[in-house]
Amino acid sequence: TPMKLSAFLSLLALALQEAGTASLPKKERRRREDQAHGDGSSDRALRLENYVLSLDDYDEVIDLSNYEEPADYGGQLPKVKGTSLAPSTRISSTESLLGPRTPSSNPTMTRPTTLTRPTTLGLLGSPTSHGLPTCLVCVCLGSSVYCDDADLQNIPPLPKTTAYLYARFNRISHIRAGDFKGLTKLKRIDLSSNFISSIDDEALRLLPDLKDLILPENQLAALPVLPTGIEVLDVRLNQLRSSGIQPEAFRALEKLQFLYLADNLLESIPGPLPLSLRVLHLQNNKIETMQRDAFCDTEKHKHTRRQLEDIRLDGNPINLGLFPSAYFCLPRLPTGRFA
Numbered sequence: 001t002p003m004k005l006s007a008f009l010s011l012l013a014l015a016l017q018e019a020g021t022a023s024l025p026k027k028e029r030r031r032r033e034d035q036a037h038g039d040g041s042s043d044r045a046l047r048l049e050n051y052v053l054s055l056d057d058y059d060e061v062i063d064l065s066n067y068e069e070p071a072d073y074g075g076q077l078p079k080v081k082g083t084s085l086a087p088s089t090r091i092s093s094t095e096s097l098l099g100p101r102t103p104s105s106n107p108t109m110t111r112p113t114t115l116t117r118p119t120t121l122g123l124l125g126s127p128t129s130h131g132l133p134t135c136l137v138c139v140c141l142g143s144s145v146y147c148d149d150a151d152l153q154n155i156p157p158l159p160k161t162t163a164y165l166y167a168r169f170n171r172i173s174h175i176r177a178g179d180f181k182g183l184t185k186l187k188r189i190d191l192s193s194n195f196i197s198s199i200d201d202e203a204l205r206l207l208p209d210l211k212d213l214i215l216p217e218n219q220l221a222a223l224p225v226l227p228t229g230i231e232v233l234d235v236r237l238n239q240l241r242s243s244g245i246q247p248e249a250f251r252a253l254e255k256l257q258f259l260y261l262a263d264n265l266l267e268s269i270p271g272p273l274p275l276s277l278r279v280l281h282l283q284n285n286k287i288e289t290m291q292r293d294a295f296c297d298t299e300k301h302k303h304t305r306r307q308l309e310d311i312r313l314d315g316n317p318i319n320l321g322l323f324p325s326a327y328f329c330l331p332r333l334p335t336g337r338f339a
Contacts, residue, residue: 134158138167143185155179163209168192175224177202190214199224216260223249232258236281240264250274261285262312269294278307283335284315296329304329311335 134140134156138147143163147156152170163185172191177200180186187209196218204210205225213226216236222244223235230253240261250256250273257278261270266285271294273280295305313320313336321338 158183160185162186164188166190167194170194172196173219175199175203179203180207184208186210188212188214191218193217195219197221201225220244226253228252229255231255234258234260235264236260237263240266242267242270245270248272257307262315273308275305276307277305279310280308281310281312282316283312287313287316287318290318290320290323290326292323292325294323294326296326304331306331 134145134147137150137152137156138145140146140159143161145158145162145165147165147167147170149169150167152167152172154172155167155175158165158180160182162183164187168190169192172194173196175191175196175198180189180203184207186207188211189204190212192214193216196215197220199220201224203224204213204227207227208229210227210230212232212234213230214232214234215238216234218238220235220238220240223240223246225246226233226249233253233256241264250259250270253274253276255276256274257276259273259277259279260281262281263284266282266287268287269282269290271291273295295308295311309331311330311334313334316336318336319339320334320336327333
């Protein structure tokens, strides 16, 4: 019948369609099935829970042909071959705005400029024998200049405001006439432990404010002319002889209070001594005798030395017991040998 014939043809066409679809590659067959579902189904969302990836199709998802497995370096970074890295070609923001640098625009290292002479004189003092300003070789604090253990061979040029100079433990051998020129405010000079063998007479005479002159542990054989305002003179541990002290050298020193001459080569007590003297140290010299008026005026008996309370003559070959008339004006006897 016509109805049965139509049904048969439909089944035949469906069978042919299924056979044709089955003969297609898997990829094309899946694409057509997905298209058919998309056209006839209202569910357009992909159901991931029903999606199963077979091993046969794994190469269609991930292409392993261009995949390179990383090398195993055993926990260490790979070594870079070569001795240096290539220079960076990144352009800085400055170069992008101003263009590349020219060779003439590159900065160059230059020596620091030195201070001009007026500035050096005003701030740090004149250059010393080291070629540097005094206040770079020494330490300048206010009116004090400290040049201890600075390997100096001469007195350095000092600021005009210097009042206290300490230049101990150096190699200074001579004090020149102009070393302290113009230093009218100088009050104390300490040159202990140098090699000073001579001092020009004009070096100290014109220092009106000088109070303390400290010169122990040097090689002086004679004293220079001293300023009249001096109060402390320390010349211990030198090579001073009696012939190196001018006659009446201390008479004009009306403010002298402390005179330290121990550990020298003196043969006699220098004099006359000023009435202002309080301490006189002459121990460890070569004094063998004493004048009757070394301390007192034996003829007039007009003065007593109440201030001179400390006289040391120990360490000398003199017998102090032989000169009793020399002590009657003193508040106490000198220290030394009396027998």
